Amino acid sequence: MKKQLTVLLSGLLLLSSLAACQSGSSPSATTTTATATTAEAEQATTADSAAATTAAAESSQTAAASEEEIDASTLKVAAIFGGAINDGNWNETQYNGLKQIEEEGASIAYLENVGDTDAAQAARDYASSGYQLIYLTTNSYQDYCLPVAADFPDTTFVSINGTVNQDNYISVRIADEQQGFMMGLIAALLSESGKVGFVGGLEINPIKLGSSGFQQGVDYANQNYGLSVEAKRINTGSFTDVNQAKETAISLIEDGCDVVTPMANDAGVGVMEAAEEKGATAIASGIGQETSAPTATAVTVVKDVAVAYTETFKAYRNHTLSGSSTVETFGANKGVVYLTDWLTDASQEVKDRVTEVMDQLANGEIDIDLTI
Amino acid sequence: MEGILNTLTNFISADVRTAVPLLLCALGLVFSERAGIVNIAAEGLMLIAAVSAAIGSAYFGPWGGALLAAISGLAGALIFTFFTITLRANQIVVGTAFNIFAAGLSVTLNRRFLADVTVTGYPLRAIPGLSQLPFVGDLFFNWQLLVYLTFLGVPLLQFVLYRSNLGLKIRASGEQPRACDSVGIKVNRVRTGVVLFSGILAGLAGSYVSLGQASTFIEGMVAGKGFMALAVCVFGNYTPVGAMGAALLFGAADALKYRLLTTELGSYYQFLNMLPYLITIISLMLLSHRSNKPAASGKPYIKE
């Protein structure tokens, strides 16, 4: 029996590994990263971290000396993600941003699913292996990475949704509330039952902002278009438990909500599926989400953080990134928050109203209460 | 009246949706427990199976998914038996190790194969005619194939366990391995077989998580369902029918949770989330006295 077992086992190992090799669709990102990082790793392994930093320092100083734009190909950019880069949402759009930076010639590297505690060490690692620009993709990293920034003055840290702005630590704020606002508005306009639902994930600030934005969007619709729509907003406390999100959405729908919207990264899919199965309308919160609710999705309110990446990258190359003490907000104005084409035929009236409000947001004519 | 019926049907179907993976996995665990193997690797098995199912479905369609899930469950169980039975390592330990291993493997596989593909879930299979019936039709006759199979499996497995020659051997191996040996039953072979079987069921259960409850794989989506299944097995007093009752109870607790989420209590969702776990503990407190817990549970059998 033992013999058979061993044979089977080894066979199994082989099989799984073989299958692994034959995987045709290996994300090119990883491979490029591998090649890109080889050099630095060498550096990191041979020279010790201190030496690495000085090296980095020199490069950036020489750049600073001459006022013209820094050549992208000399730059090494890293990003540290809180979730999976394929979550069709928050992290994925940022990953796309990173890719665009790569296309401009910089060499990139990234880490996924990094817990708050490990972020600091990851940042330290990148900084010490000569990365000049490091993106921190969630504000929960801020508290851990500020000290790192202090230790590596020649490395620039960009904190998405951070709140602090000091010399080499730059925060940019993504206008989550605007996305929520548009979702709420559209949901209210589309609702016939007079109840709309919002399913949030972990109760972190972006989600909270989105949630309150949603409420305000609904209120806005109620005030300006004489509707009386009730908004039901629920957090599941998880970005990954799809079933939880789905069941929550279902119970919302069964409770009478005929429009549901997710703001829960990975788990958002569950909400879309719920809408699809229960014949409700869904408003997607990320590109690609609509695929899991082809008939139910009305429109996608995209929050494309990639824009923030390209913008900040350009600024960095022009030495204009640091300096301002106020945290810049990326929203409709910068084209971070925008709408896709309508997937269901909503009445022209609705569409017009939505586009109108969208423009007002972009022009800053509507201001949303940020207290949460 | 109609409203009430609707709420009821909604509630029950939510119950079933949650119960199915727990029950499916628990059925396997009942058998391995009865044969004397405590399999806390269930969590890891379901995790690997869930990702395999998604992969299979993405490349070969849902059935491919089911197949791959079953195979991966089998493979995982094979590893488990190799260490617990062949090498006589402590079952709890190996289970823990396996779960850690599985966590890593599932992520690795996910990144490799599910980068940019679409996963199609299990299709609903409405039973013609019956599914047209008001309320009950939708309630009982409009599910994925796997759901029917799970519930049909319960009486079948109950029969196997208590009426069949195999069942007798299995129960005996869990009670008194030496006695089995004395009548020429290859205890360790029985145990291996049973664990492999439970591996397959755990695999299918995992596939239902990624293809039935949803139609995608997300890291961490299994979220302790394997452990819940273990609890279901114990709370179900180590019988298939009992497991069904237990699973449905947990499902009900879950369904209730989601119903309450939409009320004012929603803002205290954390406490609602505790519900199923609390019910598990309470049920264990209440039901631990009448127990079919096998005498040789968790002990490796060593032929002198």
Add this chain to the structure above:
Amino acid sequence: MQQETEQTKAARPALQMKGITKRFGSFTALNQVDLSVNTGEVHALLGENGAGKSTLMNCLFGMYGQYDGEIYWQGEPVRITDSQTAIRKGIGMVHQHFMLIPVMTVIENVVLGMTDNHWVLDLKAAARRFTELSQTYHLALDPWAKVEQLSVGQQQRLEILKSLYRHARLLILDEPTAVLTPEEVDGLFEIIDRLKAEGHTVIFISHKLNEVMKICDRCTILRNGSVAATLSISQVRNRETLARLMVGNETDLDLHETDCHLGSQALLEVKQLSCRGDYGQLICKQLSFAIRPGEILGICGVDGNGQRELVECLTGLRQAESGQYLLGGRELLNCDARQLLKSGVSHIPEDRLKYGLAPGMSLEENLILADYKRSDFARHGWLRSGRIRRQAMALCQRFGVRFSSLKQPAAELSGGNQQKLVAARELDRQPRLLIAVHPSRGLDVGAARFVQNAILSMKRKGTAILYIAGELDEVMEMSDRILVMYEGQFMGQQARANYDRTQIGLMMAGTPIS
């Protein structure tokens, strides 16, 4: 014609075992053992406990995967690596610890593992066949009863029927009488005769000479792992020859009894003690007895008549229903084991591995198991390793425990040494009451004598001793008084002066004698 075939059968041996050797790790249990059993005979396998009788038979029955040597069955060489093969060849074995599953029914136990079972069990048919079989052998048993409800005797019958149900031609009975009352023993002997008449071959494992003399045709005698002799009973003149062969050198079978005056009034008084068994049945009924300082009270009786439960009550391992338990006038009923130990009760438990030892822990730790809190082993909750080690060293030397290191786990010791370890611990405590249960079980003669002498020395020191053992002879030679226990009651007592085996036998069988 019929006659003739019988003859030819008898001519060649049904079973031959040649040069069987079996090792457990470093310990050699069997060494080049030869055994030859003729068809249709009852062949005794004699030997002391631990002589290797059971080991040999387990080899034959394939309970161990491996063994060295050859086995010939009906003249054919066979290699029996698992019981399935043995059963298929027509060998059946009734183990000392019954191989039954308590929570299952009789019939389930019977059909368990049968190779010709259908996928779906037809228990009714099986039950029918089983009943027929049991009638042909006059062994009535309800096929639908749960095994845990059967008496020991019935369980043994079930084991025999299990083998017959599998068409066994050769039956191995491993110490079958150890658990039986005298009359049940007679019943068993009838069964054996019937089996013989049916042309079955029987191997009868025992160390009880009279039984062997009574029913066996030939016997093979094992002494620590090798054959001492094989001879046919008819040649044997008197029991002593067998005894000598079993024990080896002639040992003085009577212990030099020191005449020490027994204290006047009782040290231990037990009054009207009742307690329930594991399944809630009343197992000890109103037991009353007293032991004086320096007195050894023996309790004998067939296993499972309440002795175990009585001891558990006296050692705080079981709650008593009612009664009194006075030690030197102090009431101790239902005190927990700790208090009892403190008040000077020592206990050499029946099953040292289940109660007496923590097998994974070191010798020195095992030696303080009962007294780890005593001031010379611990101060303010801290163990005093120095003293503990010295103590352990002293004890191991005094009691001749053979060990390699005081730090080695007790599990590594041989059975005898483990028992010595327990005895050393319990006797060294200078107890006022010593409860010794099967203290010599599984020991070679020397070790047994050693432990028994140690106990007698306690007697001299004025300890009250309750002595329980399976061997009637052992109890008789140790005790000043014997109480006979049957179904939770005392059938009567006998003083050393006027022991009467037959009466004791009657009492063990349940006839009260005042």
Add this chain to the structure above:
Amino acid sequence: MNQNAKQFRFKSELKQLLLPLFSLVLALALGYLTMLLMGYDAAKAYQSLWQGIFGSRNAIAESLVQTTPLIFTAISYALTYKAGLINLGGEGQLYIGAVWGSVLGSRLSGIPVWLHWILIFAAAFAGGAIWGAISGLLKVRFKASELITTIMLNYIALEWVSFCVTNLPFKDQTAGAAPRMPTVVDNVKLSLLLPKTRLHSGFILALLVLLIYYLFMWKTTKGFELRVNGQNPNAALYAGMPVKHNAVLAFALAGGTAGLGGIINILGLQYFLTEGFASGLGFSGVAVALLGNSQPLGILLAAFLFGALNAGGIRMQTAAAVPSAMISMIQGIIIFFAVSPYLLSWIGTQLISGRNRHNLSLQNQLPPESAQLAMTTDRGKSDPEKSR
């Protein structure tokens, strides 16, 4: 006999050393193979792994930082394991301890720091202890399988933490902060052992607790009682030990230790409690305890091994782009082999396929526990409660 016994001892001690090393190598080899097959640069991966562990002053510090909490959760499992119980609830106990600890750590101020520390640690210990004791009580009162109750209590604890970081009165109210509990006041933060790294004096405390664990388990009568219970519950009853109390006690101590681990991670590293700041520590602790055979030194080494792998894993990912998931696979494999006492003898028998040889070697390798099992398998139910 004596001679044999000596050989036995030698053999078994050799095995004790050999097996973990062997399995480590085996696991790394398998990991290497897998990475190659997955198309990663395995050599570079391990090179950077090594760099991440010992490469620099900071790397070593990080390895120790990761080691620290593992020591606590490992003890939490080992203590109950030694007492014959299974505690998979280390994570929940850690979180609960951390919650109560940081409540005090962030609130009280203006009292002498030593007093503040005592209060914080007391609160953390108590929190964890109570959480652990629940499982113990459920076990002795209702015979509820601690295996399951501990797991369930983990989930409940996690939900509770999630509540605390997002709701009053527990949550941190500074605007714009991620959901978390308030930062602990500065003077209770643990000092750094190495400047410019994250290595904090909590590591010393961990070693201290490990020492206490040793002294308690092996030098005190209570520890003795617990170990006897773990070895043979019947023997514990026979020696009149308070088996049920001890079960609860063991769980309480285990939980308390885990709780300490939690708060020490906060005071030394985190300074505030966030949801999931210790995710996975519970089960890793189990693994560490088992790998270290529940012995103090073993735990230390195993904890360092796992901590180092975690620390190096990050570098492995940044430098060689190998997903750190690989690390947990390798960790899993290490335990697989490290906890299989028969692995070596089994491999032996596969090489030399002689059945008797097989039997022999197995017999020789039989460790006490399973030896006991082997002897007691035919005794069936031996439930200490039964005879009560």
